[in-house]
Amino acid sequence: MRQTFAKEMLNVGQIDDRLVVLVGDISHFALQAFAKACPGRFYNVGICEPTIISIASGLSHAGFYPVVHTIAPFLIERGFEQIKLDFCYQELGGNLISVGSAFDYSGLGVSHYCYNDVALIKSLPGTQIVCPAMPNEFTTIFGMTYHNSNLTYFRLPEVKHGFNISDDKIELGKAIKLRDGEDITIIAFGPQLKTVVQCETMLRNLGIDFELIYIHTIKPFDVKTISDSAQKTGKVLAIEEHSMYGGGCDEVMRVVGNLMGVNAKYISIPNYFVHGYGKIEDHYEYLGFTSQNVLNYCKQLLGLK
Amino acid sequence: MNKLLRKKIVQTITTGGEGHIPSSFSIVDLIDVLYSKHLKFNSTNPTWAERDYFVLSKGHGCMALYVVLEKFGFITQSDLDQYGNFDGILGGHPDRTKVPGIEASTGSLGHGLPIAVGIALAHQIRQNENRVYVLVGDGECHEGTIWESALVAHNLKLNHLCCIVDYNGSAAQIMPHPNISDQWKSFGWNVLNIDGHTEDEIDKALCTFRSNQNDKPSVIIAKTVKGKGVSFLESHGIWHHKIPNQLEYNAIIEELDK
Numbered sequence: 001m002r003q004t005f006a007k008e009m010l011n012v013g014q015i016d017d018r019l020v021v022l023v024g025d026i027s028h029f030a031l032q033a034f035a036k037a038c039p040g041r042f043y044n045v046g047i048c049e050p051t052i053i054s055i056a057s058g059l060s061h062a063g064f065y066p067v068v069h070t071i072a073p074f075l076i077e078r079g080f081e082q083i084k085l086d087f088c089y090q091e092l093g094g095n096l097i098s099v100g101s102a103f104d105y106s107g108l109g110v111s112h113y114c115y116n117d118v119a120l121i122k123s124l125p126g127t128q129i130v131c132p133a134m135p136n137e138f139t140t141i142f143g144m145t146y147h148n149s150n151l152t153y154f155r156l157p158e159v160k161h162g163f164n165i166s167d168d169k170i171e172l173g174k175a176i177k178l179r180d181g182e183d184i185t186i187i188a189f190g191p192q193l194k195t196v197v198q199c200e201t202m203l204r205n206l207g208i209d210f211e212l213i214y215i216h217t218i219k220p221f222d223v224k225t226i227s228d229s230a231q232k233t234g235k236v237l238a239i240e241e242h243s244m245y246g247g248g249c250d251e252v253m254r255v256v257g258n259l260m261g262v263n264a265k266y267i268s269i270p271n272y273f274v275h276g277y278g279k280i281e282d283h284y285e286y287l288g289f290t291s292q293n294v295l296n297y298c299k300q301l302l303g304l305k
Numbered sequence: 306m307n308k309l310l311r312k313k314i315v316q317t318i319t320t321g322g323e324g325h326i327p328s329s330f331s332i333v334d335l336i337d338v339l340y341s342k343h344l345k346f347n348s349t350n351p352t353w354a355e356r357d358y359f360v361l362s363k364g365h366g367c368m369a370l371y372v373v374l375e376k377f378g379f380i381t382q383s384d385l386d387q388y389g390n391f392d393g394i395l396g397g398h399p400d401r402t403k404v405p406g407i408e409a410s411t412g413s414l415g416h417g418l419p420i421a422v423g424i425a426l427a428h429q430i431r432q433n434e435n436r437v438y439v440l441v442g443d444g445e446c447h448e449g450t451i452w453e454s455a456l457v458a459h460n461l462k463l464n465h466l467c468c469i470v471d472y473n474g475s476a477a478q479i480m481p482h483p484n485i486s487d488q489w490k491s492f493g494w495n496v497l498n499i500d501g502h503t504e505d506e507i508d509k510a511l512c513t514f515r516s517n518q519n520d521k522p523s524v525i526i527a528k529t530v531k532g533k534g535v536s537f538l539e540s541h542g543i544w545h546h547k548i549p550n551q552l553e554y555n556a557i558i559e560e561l562d563k
Contacts, residue, residue: 020430040430046460048453051419055457058423061408064430066423081413082450086420090410091402 001156002099004135006030008142009067013038019146020059024049024070026099049074053082053096060092065147071105072098072114072155080120083151088124093149095142096121097156102241103274103283104158115269119246121153122219128152128172129219131190131248133161137216140170157241158280161193165214173220177229181211184298185229189215189240189248192267192289196239199291208298221251230256235301236264239294244268265297306502307337308561311534313372313385315561319554321389323397325365327532327544331473331501332440333369335527336361338507339438339469340373343515348378351405357435358424360409362417363442363471364398365546370407371395379406415448417441418468422454425466425522436515440469443485444476452492455522459493462520467511468494470524471501473531475541489524501527535560 010033013019020041021034028044035042045052049070056066068075075098076083087094098117105112121127128150132138138154145152169176175187188196193214203210211229215222230236238252249266256264267288276286284290299305310333318324339359340346347353361370371388374380380394387393394403398412408424411417421439428435445451458466472485482488489496497513499506507527514523531545532538535557549557 043426043461045457046453048450048457050415051422051450051453051457054416054419054450054454055423055426058409058420058425059427060423061420062424062427064427082416082419085410085413086416 001135001138001160002027002030004138005069005097005156006034008139009034010037012143012146013041016065016147018063018065019067020064021067021069022052022056024052024074026070049079050082053079054086056094057082057086057090057092060087060094065093065095067095067097067146069097071100071112072117073100073112076117076120076153077114083121084124087151088126091126091149093147093151095146095152095154097154099156099158101155101157102269103280106280106283107277109277110273110275113274115243116246117153117155118218118242118248122246126150127219129155130172130217131155131157132216133157133159133190133193134163134165136167137165137170140167141172141216144172155190157191159191159194161191161197163193163197163214170216173217173222175222175225176214177211177225178214179210179212181209181233183209183233184235184237184301185211185213185233186294186298187213187215187226187236187238187252189218189238189242192239192241195289195291196294199294202291202295203298206299206304208302210298215248218248218251223255226252226255227259230259230262230264234262236262237266237294237297237301238264239267239289241289242268244270263301265301267293267297306534307334308534310337310369310372310376312558312561314368315549315554315557317372317385317388318368319549322548323389324368324548325546327538328363328366329369330533330535330538331529331531332366332471333372334502334504335440335469335471335507336369336373338504339511340377342508343511344438345436346377346406348406351379355435358408358421358437360411360417360421360424360437360439361399362411362439363414363445364411366471367397367399370399374404374406380404414442414445415450418451419454421466422458422463425458425463426461428465429461429463434465436465436467438467438469440471442476443470443472443474443482446470446482446485447476447480455489455492455494458522463522464517464520466522467514468522468524470526471529472526473529475531478541486526489526493521495519495521495523497523497525499525499527501529502533
């Protein structure tokens with residue numbers, strides 16, 4: 001996804017001379033093509049994330065479309081007050097593009113994990129949040145939004161879900177129904193679509209007719225698609241690599257909470273720090289982002305043993 | 306020392322029941338000279354593309370800026386009369402979405418300088434001549450973002466950027482700067498030291514910045530007095546965020562009328 005990001009900056013930057021990219025000493029080499037094609041519009045500013053956010057707001061105030069790119073905890077958690085006051089409160093548009101959210105830097109510990117970036121940005125007025133997990137999801141939505149008056153956060157994951165969705169079905173704020181079903185609605189956010197797709201055969205073997213909804217945009221949230229599906233099936237399972245507080249699963253629970261007779265559960269990151277290292281798969285296993293866990297939750301919701 | 310603007314500051318803050326009088330007195334001469342003689346602006350078209358920018362980073366001193374904006378026609382006396390009201394455009398920290406001529410909403414310290422760096426960078430990219438001025442407090446210079454920005458501005462050769470430090474020493478009670486001029490010099494800036502209440506010195510320093518030929522950003526360390534102009538306000542104590550009662554108000558005006 002990082003290479004996709006770099007290519008998209010090059011593509012858009014060649015068309016629009018108001019695009020400026022600021023990075024906090026990451027992706028420097030990947031962005032060299034942009035730097036060469038768009039002289040004066042690429043800055044590897046240094047290791048000073050709050051300042052980079054404020055500089056980007058100044059660029060926005062003076063008519064540019066800034067992109068700030070670095071690792072999620074430093075971009076969002078360290079720069080949060082600057083995001084709140086210098087972009088959102090001042091009603092300035094811009095783009096924050098992270099890598100290394102959730103536990104993508106799986107071997108580096110909690111300083112490099114970021115469980116609540118979506119919650120933080122979601123809490124601010126004037127923001128949009130996109131969690132693409134395939135290249136065309138990022139390029140399609142970035143192309144639609146990079147120049148609007150909102151602050152848009154793109155959370156680029158390490159793992160792609162691998163499911164091909166055509167460009168014409170990708171739209172900011174629109175959930176995508178990938179499978180019709182009657183028994184239960186499964187809602188997958190970003191890379192966790194991969195986990196759900198991996199258990200498709202197991203679900204079918206149990207005779208579970210599941211409806212599958214994929215979500216790449218958390219704000220604005222597609223309430224109608226979720227609501228319609230939940231009312232139809234009466235049972236909802238959501239799965240997302242984010243803190244149990246404030247992410248996409250929270251949005252699902254808010255929608256479902258307004259509906260009568262719908263049971264819902266979610267798989268997300270519990271409210272504690274994971275002190276483990278290892279590979280992403282180790283974190284998946286520890287936190288329950290597995291096909292077997294999806295299957296277990298579905299069985300619980302359906303009352304199956 | 307501009308007594309007329311000081312009286313307006315006290316009148317407005319006393320009526321509105323909110324504000325920082327000594328901080329505003331500390332910087333009002335700097336802002337007045339900047340707008341009177343150096344800043345390029347069009348108050349009937351505040352977003353004029355060829356304008357210079359002024360960012361008040363120490364937002365709590367905003368009354369000094371409000372009275373100057375009123376003097377030059379960005380806002381009206383009626384706006385000042387509504388200061389502090391829920392429906393007014395003016396409050397205890399400036400809001401750029403509401404007030405013509407305010408370039409940045411500030412309040413939390415350490416934001417205005419990096420925003421100004423971004424504005425200066427934007428005009429450098431476009432090879433424009435717009436200048437960017439930003440006023441920070443010496444207490445604000447405790448913030449890490451000030452020094453991050455100072456390093457970035459030097460590294461990017463933002464020579465159309467001028468930072469004015471309101472060096473009233475208030476924060477020195479807590480954590481003094483051993484040598485603030487040397488600090489800025491060591492970050493690669495042109496440094497000018499002046500008295501921040503003497504019009505001629507302010508004017509000359511701003512002329513020096515505008516005629517600067519090297520590629521460094523410039524900083525003007527303006528030695529100021531918090532509460533300058535009224536003896537009992539000239540301290541670092543209770544008056545920082547105090548609203549005068551009628552007797553105190555009368556005493557302030559009496560001193561300013563001398």
